[in-house]
Amino acid sequence: xxxxxxxxxxxxxxxxxxxxxxxxxxxxxxxxxxxxxxxxxxxxxxxxxxxxxxxxxxxxxxxxxxxxxxxxxxxxxxxxxxxxxxxxxxxxxxxxxxxxxxxxxxxxxxxxxxxxxxxxxxxxxxxxxxxxxxxxxxxxxxxxxxxxxxxxxxxxxxxxxxxxxxxxxxxxxxxxxxxxxxxxxxxxxxxxxxxxxxxxxxxxxxxxxxxxxxxxxxxxxxxxxxxxxxxxxxxxxxxxxxxxxxxxxx
Amino acid sequence: xxxxxxxxxxxxxxxxxxxxxxxxxxxxxxxxxxxxxxxxxxxxxxxxxxxxxxxxxxxxxxxxxxxxxxxxxxxxxxxxxxxxxxxxxxxxxxxxxxxxxxxxxxxxxxxxxxxxxxxxxxxxxxxxxxxxxxxxxxxxxxxxxxxxxxxxxxxxxxxxxxxxxxxxxxxxxxxxxxxxxxxxxxxxxxxxxxxxxxxxxxxxxxxxxxxxxxxxxxxxxxxxxxxxxxxx
Numbered sequence: 006x007x008x009x010x011x012x013x014x015x016x017x018x019x020x021x022x023x024x025x026x027x028x029x030x031x032x033x034x035x036x037x038x039x040x041x042x043x044x045x046x047x048x049x050x051x052x053x054x055x056x057x058x059x060x061x062x063x064x065x066x067x068x069x070x071x072x073x074x075x076x077x078x079x080x081x082x083x084x085x086x087x088x089x090x091x092x093x094x095x096x097x098x099x100x101x102x103x104x105x106x107x108x109x110x111x112x113x114x115x116x117x118x119x120x121x122x123x124x125x126x127x128x129x130x131x132x133x134x135x136x137x138x139x140x141x142x143x144x145x146x147x148x149x150x151x152x153x154x155x156x157x158x159x160x161x162x163x164x165x166x167x168x169x170x171x172x173x174x175x176x177x178x179x180x181x182x183x184x185x186x187x188x189x190x191x192x193x194x195x196x197x198x199x200x201x202x203x204x205x206x207x208x209x210x211x212x213x214x215x216x217x218x219x220x221x222x223x224x225x226x227x228x229x230x231x232x233x234x235x236x237x238x239x240x241x242x243x244x245x246x247x248x249x250x251x252x253x254x255x
Numbered sequence: 256x257x258x259x260x261x262x263x264x265x266x267x268x269x270x271x272x273x274x275x276x277x278x279x280x281x282x283x284x285x286x287x288x289x290x291x292x293x294x295x296x297x298x299x300x301x302x303x304x305x306x307x308x309x310x311x312x313x314x315x316x317x318x319x320x321x322x323x324x325x326x327x328x329x330x331x332x333x334x335x336x337x338x339x340x341x342x343x344x345x346x347x348x349x350x351x352x353x354x355x356x357x358x359x360x361x362x363x364x365x366x367x368x369x370x371x372x373x374x375x376x377x378x379x380x381x382x383x384x385x386x387x388x389x390x391x392x393x394x395x396x397x398x399x400x401x402x403x404x405x406x407x408x409x410x411x412x413x414x415x416x417x418x419x420x421x422x423x424x425x426x427x428x429x430x431x432x433x434x435x436x437x438x439x440x441x442x443x444x445x446x447x448x449x450x451x452x453x454x455x456x457x458x459x460x461x462x463x464x465x466x467x468x469x470x471x472x473x474x475x476x477x478x479x480x481x482x483x484x485x486x487x
Contacts, residue, residue: 143433163416181441184440
């Protein structure tokens with residue numbers, strides 16, 4: 006078991022193993038996303054209060070879940086990099102951060118679009134929206150800090166520390182914002198107190214969430230692989246690989 | 256002749272760091288005074304930008320005072336490690352046999368003594384100008400004193416991360432301001448509660464809890480960040 010993990014930490018082995026896994030995750034993501042969207046958009050019953058506009062949930066909720074998972078993944082990767090100095094963890098972190106920021110933006114944007122028919126406005130200072138917005142800023146901070154250093158290693162370490170600090174702060178921010186919201190403006194509408202969904206509504210949602218996760222894993226694997234090639238481009242095995250490809254094509 | 260070993264206990268080192276930083280900062284008075292002037296200046300902008308109507312100003316004063324104090328603290332963060340980084344004494348701090356988190360904590364303490372505490376003392380004065388009700392002055396000063404200690408601690412993490420960068424100013428605020436939000440919420444909440452005649456104790460207790468947590472965790476993060484900034 007440990008030997009396997011140690012091997013996985015080596016970029017060369019990871020490159021070989023992920024080559025076999027990546028297509029499966031892409032395939033699973035494609036199937037799940039297609040099934041989930043068609044099921045959710047066409048076959049699931051419409052909401053008795055919100056009508057068809059509730060179907061935004063099939064994009065909104067998976068994106069929001071991913072946005073939060075990505076930050077956790079970012080912090081875990083940062084911790085692994087800081088403690089064990091496994092470069093692969095940092096390559097993954099470099100790839101996860103922009104994806105997480107994108108998912109946070111998708112969640113915010115889809116939430117805004119959903120807000121128009123349900124609340125009659127694009128933006129309310131609702132606790133969830135606000136904490137999501139703050140999380141987007143935290144993602145921006147991590148990405149900007151990594152880019153600000155001339156040396157890649159310093160940038161990677163600094164971004165890892167910031168990701169860990171951020172992950173400690175996210176629950177504090179979340180609960181303080183919820184508290185602030187209840188203090189200042191009584192919640193006129195809450196997302197949480199919807200009537201319990203029937204199964205034919207939440208099953209497609211579950212499929213979509215799984216599809217988003219598969220998409221995330223597939224994309225992270227693929228992008229980490231290209232990151233490996235870029236960072237290890239001076240290594241012999243990468244050059245051999247490139248030569249082999251060129252030879253195959255000839 | 257007897258060789259006298261220099262005293263190298265932790266208490267000695269902490270006291271020496273505090274004394275050194277205090278002396279240095281008090282010799283560069285401008286850096287101590289500038290955040291206070293900034294605080295007063297920003298507060299002056301709001302009535303000009305919004306309205307001189309005292310009723311309106313009194314209503315938004317708790318938030319304005321807190322946001323302005325928070326920005327003043329944030330702007331003062333850069334001096335925390337900058338000159339030590341430039342003249343190399345930060346490296347000496349890292350090489351010292353005493354634990355770095357403790358030494359860093361004493362630097363942050365000096366920062367709070369010369370930035371957060373004066374801001375807290377000055378805030379009621381600006382409160383008068385914003386027509387803040389008199390009952391809330393004590394709470395305003397207390398909440399700022401408590402909250403700005405957390406602000407200094409959390410901000411020091413960002414300052415330590417960006418100290419090696421030539422132009423870290425805007426980046427520093429991008430890193431630090433999102434982390435300041437809980438403190439702003441509870442700090443402004445305390446003043447708001449005092450204005451409304453409610454008890455500010457829960458807010459102040461939460462501010463204290465945040466400070467306790469920051470005291471526990473931030474020194475290690477600051478130390479780790481400094482090592483990254485120095486060693487690359």
